[in-house]
Structures are given as C-alpha cells and as structure tokens.
Amino acid sequence: MNREKKRAKKEADRRLSTRQFIGAKEVTDYSLVTYEHGELVYFIVKPTNISVLSETSIGARIYALMTVLKGVAEIEMLCLNSRESFEDNKRFLRTRVKEEENPVVRKLLEKDQTHLDRIQVQMATAREFLIMIRLKDEKESDIFPYLSRIEKSLKEQSFSVKRAGKEDIKRILAVYYEQNVTTEKFEDFDGERWIIPEI
Structure with missing residues (x-):
C-alpha cells in the first residue's frame, strides 16, 4: 500500500509543470506570485565593498540597515549568488x-580544477542582496504607494536599490534554480521563442 502511494506521488510530481514544481504561480511586472507564500516583491540592493571602508563607515552602514529594519518590520533579506x-x-x-x-x-584534471578556481576568484564578489516583502491583504490601490515608501526608506539610508521587475525576477529564479547566468532574455513559457504569430 505504501509503495503504491509513493509511486502515485512520484507520477504526480513528474506531471507538474516547472512553475508548479518550484511553487511559482505567476511572475508579474513587479512580483512573484507563489502557491504557498503569497505575492513576493523583491528589491535588489547593490552590495558595498566593505573591505575598503573604515570601521566607522562599516558601523554607519550597519546602523543604516538597522534603521530600515526598524521602520519596515515586514522586510526579509536574501543573499544569493548572482553568478554560477x-x-x-x-x-x-x-x-x-x-x-x-x-x-x-x-x-589535466588538476588544470581544470585550477581554471575553475581562477574563474571563482574573479567572481568572488558576485553576490546579490535582495530585500523581500510579502504582500498579504493590501488593496490594489495601496500596493504601489507601500512599495514606494519602502524603496524611499532604503534610498534615504544611502542604499543603492531598485525594485525588481519581471525580467529581474526571472533572472533571479534562473540563477537560483539552474545556475543560468548566460541567457539574456528569459521566456515566460518553455519554447515561447519558437512560436510564430500569425500575420
């Protein structure tokens, strides 16, 4: 009986679309709508190279982040690789x-390993910092003023930030799920580039 359940679950998982499998219902112009976690909005924060900052400057950056976190309790933070x-x-x-x-x-294997080490060193700073907001019961008319207030709060604290658009979100998902950093434009549906519209 247990084996039958496992087989049925495996078959059901196999039939899931990619979006269902990763839990993404839709990518809108400003958010990722998920099945379980609601609507997620991302802000991309450009990293600061703290290795060249003084101890005082680092303390000021930490204090600025703390100020933002106190002002917007709904913030969640993510740090992802932005490269392979x-x-x-x-x-x-x-x-x-x-x-x-x-x-x-x-x-030859050792040379390959050295080559990969060299590439990784060149991409050592390839991190992407994301601030995420989960939209819950906001009215449609309140969403953009709410998101603009958060973006303004981050910019007032000297963070270089922008709200992620549709292409940014697709790129973030591609890097996270398949380590794809070479594609320039991501399709909304598999094979979309091969569809020829009727003239």
Whole structure:
C-alpha cells in the first residue's frame, strides 16, 4: 500500500509543470506570485565593498540597515549568488584526481580544477542582496504607494536599490534554480521563442 502511494506521488510530481514544481504561480511586472507564500516583491540592493571602508563607515552602514529594519518590520533579506557556482564541479574534479591512475589525465584534471578556481576568484564578489516583502491583504490601490515608501526608506539610508521587475525576477529564479547566468532574455513559457504569430 505504501509503495503504491509513493509511486502515485512520484507520477504526480513528474506531471507538474516547472512553475508548479518550484511553487511559482505567476511572475508579474513587479512580483512573484507563489502557491504557498503569497505575492513576493523583491528589491535588489547593490552590495558595498566593505573591505575598503573604515570601521566607522562599516558601523554607519550597519546602523543604516538597522534603521530600515526598524521602520519596515515586514522586510526579509536574501543573499544569493548572482553568478554560477562551481563548487559541485570542483568537488567532482577533486574526487576524480584522487581516483585517477593515469598521470597525464590526473594532470589535466588538476588544470581544470585550477581554471575553475581562477574563474571563482574573479567572481568572488558576485553576490546579490535582495530585500523581500510579502504582500498579504493590501488593496490594489495601496500596493504601489507601500512599495514606494519602502524603496524611499532604503534610498534615504544611502542604499543603492531598485525594485525588481519581471525580467529581474526571472533572472533571479534562473540563477537560483539552474545556475543560468548566460541567457539574456528569459521566456515566460518553455519554447515561447519558437512560436510564430500569425500575420
């Protein structure tokens, strides 16, 4: 009986669309509508290179963030890679180097690993900081003034911020779910680029 339930669940999961599978109902011009977590609005915060700031300046940045958090209790924060992660590839190469008996192949694997290390160092600062707001019972007419107030609050504290649009949200999802940083324009539906409208 238990095996039948597992098989039925596996079959149901297989039939889910990509959107259903990741829990995304719709990507609007300003938000991600989910099945379980409601409507999510993202603000992209450009990171500050704190390695060049003085201790006083870092303290001021922390205080500015604390001020924003006190003023808008609904804020949630996310930190994502905005570029590909090569950790799985590097782990695989390390394992292969240990297992490989042929010294020529082992040397090639080591060169591949060094190359990935070099790429990762170049992208070390490739982080994306997101501030997320969950829209709950806001009226349609109240949403944009509410979001503008949050954006203004962040800018007043000297954060370089912009509200994520539809293409930004699709790019964030693509990097998060498939590590895709090379596509420039993301489709709303699989195969959309192949549809030729009737003339």
